[in-house]
Structure formats: structure tokens, C-alpha cells
Amino acid sequence: MTVSQNNNPAHRAAQVTESGGPVRISVVQPREPGPGEVRLDVKASGICAADAGMAANPKPAYGFPITPGHEVAGVVAEVGEGVAGWEAGQRAGVGWFGGSCGHCTACRSGDLVHCAERRIPGLSYAGGWATTITVPADALIRIPDGLSYEEAAPLGCAGVTTFNALRHSGAEPGDRVAVLGIGGLGHFALQFAAAMGFETVAIGRGEDKRQTALDLGAHHYLDGSAEDAGKALRAMGGAQLILSTASSSSEVT
Ligand SMILES: [Zn+2]
Ligand SMILES: [Zn+2]
Known part of the structure; x- marks a missing residue:
């Protein structure tokens, strides 16, 4: 894991450290966004039935500990190289759709959610049951000012x-x-x-x-x-x- 330069020891995540293990709150270091990625400071995160399933029977693509969470709302904290259209301070979220390849048949026909290499927060990479999450920029959703973080978060999946x-x-x-x-x-x-x-x-x-x-x-x-x-x-x-x-x-x- 790359550790961000402006790491903050106050960042925490709700994680499962072993198959069948409990969910525990741990101190985590934010992952610095790589090229094409954005890091959010998370303000609100939903708990979906799929998260509960993930926590109970984890099959992480990124190894333990796993951090579930795919209904996430927050503020852009860091922007990786080559990312256009996003800057620190903007309100943004990520839902079940956690990124796409951009070149498969589904992507090329605009059907991004059926991308052959679609990514899902919590499954493909550490999710949003945390105070920090780093995601592909193409997974981000802009949150209008009139919507609270708590209202916005579950829109990314259930909504x-x-x-x-x-x-x-x-x-x-x-x-x-x-x-x-x-x-x-x-x-x-x-x-x-x-x-x-x-x-x-x-x-x-x-x-x-x-x-x-x-x-x-x-x-x-x-x-x-x-x-x-x-x-x-x-x-x-x-x-x-x-x-x-x-x-x-x-x-x-
Ligand atoms: Zn869900
Ligand atoms: Zn694709």
C-alpha cells in the first residue's frame, strides 16, 4: 500500500481481518491516488445487504483486511495524475459502480455497468466503511449542494x-x-x-x-x-x- 504524504493517523476503517471474523474499527493510512484515481474523505457511508454479505463471507480481490462499503459520499481530498474535471473540496460519491475498463464491448457501447472488468468498492478495492477511500475517477458521482451526504450515500446503490x-x-x-x-x-x-x-x-x-x-x-x-x-x-x-x-x-x- 502506498502511504499518502499527508497521511492522517485519525483515519479509520471498519474492516474484516479474516474469513468469518468480526468487523473491527482500525486506524488506517489513506492510499495516495495513483494515475486516474481520486481520494475522498468520506462523510457518510451506507450499509447495504451486499456489504453485510461481503463482511460475513469475504472474498476480497485485494486480500485481507477487507473494508466493505459501496454507498459512499464525501469530499475530494486528493486528485491523482491525469485526472480531469475534479479538484479538492468538491462533493462526490461512489456507489456499486466502482469503475470500468473503457475499452470492452459494453464500455464502448456506453453500458458501463456491464463492463467485463467492472470494479466494485469493497470487492475490487477497499470500500467506503472508512473515513477515506481511493477510487478510479470515472466511478465518481458529483453530489449537488442541496443533498446531504447522508441522503446522497445510499443513492449510489439502493437508489x-x-x-x-x-x-x-x-x-x-x-x-x-x-x-x-x-x-x-x-x-x-x-x-x-x-x-x-x-x-x-x-x-x-x-x-x-x-x-x-x-x-x-x-x-x-x-x-x-x-x-x-x-x-x-x-x-x-x-x-x-x-x-x-x-x-x-x-x-x-
Ligand atoms: Zn448495495
Ligand atoms: Zn469495460
């Missing part, structure tokens, strides 16, 4: 996943859209769906999710533990799109 599913679905404003599962992804899906002008139906399990779903913008709530949600949805006239954020789709089949 973009549901946003893209909705905007590429073909549903039009006014159409009825159902969101199955009111967890981390569902929270985003409901807010995006309502803001996009869809008549938004939340399908959860239990009455305790009802008020949350309505507060997030849902127009209707179906409790799949108390009624046949698929039948209830059909009785409403069906839906143009059912966005499933749950691992089981039995509610609507």
Missing part, C-alpha cells in the same frame, strides 16, 4: 437500482405501479414512484409498514400478511409495473 428500474419500465405518469417489499430498496422506490407521477401501491407485510409507506408517498397500502395482495391488486385494475424489491415474489404470484 440507482430502483430509480433505473422505474424510469426504464415504460410506465407513464398516471399509470399504477406497485412496489413489493418496503425495506431499503422499497423506501426509495416509493418516493421515486410517487415523484414520477405514478399511482403508487405499496405491498408490505404487516400493519406497521402502512404509515411509513404512505408517508413516503404511496397512495395505497396492501398488507400481504392479511390479504391476498395479488388479488387485491387485480381488483384495483392491476398494475403497469410491479417492482419487486423482495427476494420472494409469492405475494403477487
Whole structure:
């Protein structure tokens, strides 16, 4: 590991040091950005289910200790050689997309997320459960001033996943859209769906999710533990799109 010249002993990371081991907070040295890389001081970092899986069953490409974290928001601290368009002090984040090769078939057709050599923070290199992260500059997302770091961080994975599913679905404003599962992804899906002008139906399990779903913008709530949600949805006239954020789709089949 290259140690940055302006290293800061106060930098810390939540790391797993061995397979099956616990997550521990360690003091780390920032990695100086190489050519084409940028180092961020991390201000907020999400905890995604994929991170939890990574921490429990780590298969790091970069060896132990591993640092999970792919929902990261912070401030540009150092810019590596040859990086254009970024400078220290800018607000920036990195999500599940952690860099691409720029020359494979997918990259050349603009489909960067399906790059044959796509990189993922936490898996391909030390991730964002830390106060510092060094990433390829092409992985960075600019964060608008109106968005807090805490709001911005999870948009890089849970947010973009549901946003893209909705905007590429073909549903039009006014159409009825159902969101199955009111967890981390569902929270985003409901807010995006309502803001996009869809008549938004939340399908959860239990009455305790009802008020949350309505507060997030849902127009209707179906409790799949108390009624046949698929039948209830059909009785409403069906839906143009059912966005499933749950691992089981039995509610609507
Ligand atoms: Zn994730
Ligand atoms: Zn590529």
C-alpha cells in the first residue's frame, strides 16, 4: 500500500481481518491516488445487504483486511495524475459502480455497468466503511449542494437500482405501479414512484409498514400478511409495473 504524504493517523476503517471474523474499527493510512484515481474523505457511508454479505463471507480481490462499503459520499481530498474535471473540496460519491475498463464491448457501447472488468468498492478495492477511500475517477458521482451526504450515500446503490428500474419500465405518469417489499430498496422506490407521477401501491407485510409507506408517498397500502395482495391488486385494475424489491415474489404470484 502506498502511504499518502499527508497521511492522517485519525483515519479509520471498519474492516474484516479474516474469513468469518468480526468487523473491527482500525486506524488506517489513506492510499495516495495513483494515475486516474481520486481520494475522498468520506462523510457518510451506507450499509447495504451486499456489504453485510461481503463482511460475513469475504472474498476480497485485494486480500485481507477487507473494508466493505459501496454507498459512499464525501469530499475530494486528493486528485491523482491525469485526472480531469475534479479538484479538492468538491462533493462526490461512489456507489456499486466502482469503475470500468473503457475499452470492452459494453464500455464502448456506453453500458458501463456491464463492463467485463467492472470494479466494485469493497470487492475490487477497499470500500467506503472508512473515513477515506481511493477510487478510479470515472466511478465518481458529483453530489449537488442541496443533498446531504447522508441522503446522497445510499443513492449510489439502493437508489440507482430502483430509480433505473422505474424510469426504464415504460410506465407513464398516471399509470399504477406497485412496489413489493418496503425495506431499503422499497423506501426509495416509493418516493421515486410517487415523484414520477405514478399511482403508487405499496405491498408490505404487516400493519406497521402502512404509515411509513404512505408517508413516503404511496397512495395505497396492501398488507400481504392479511390479504391476498395479488388479488387485491387485480381488483384495483392491476398494475403497469410491479417492482419487486423482495427476494420472494409469492405475494403477487
Ligand atoms: Zn448495495
Ligand atoms: Zn469495460
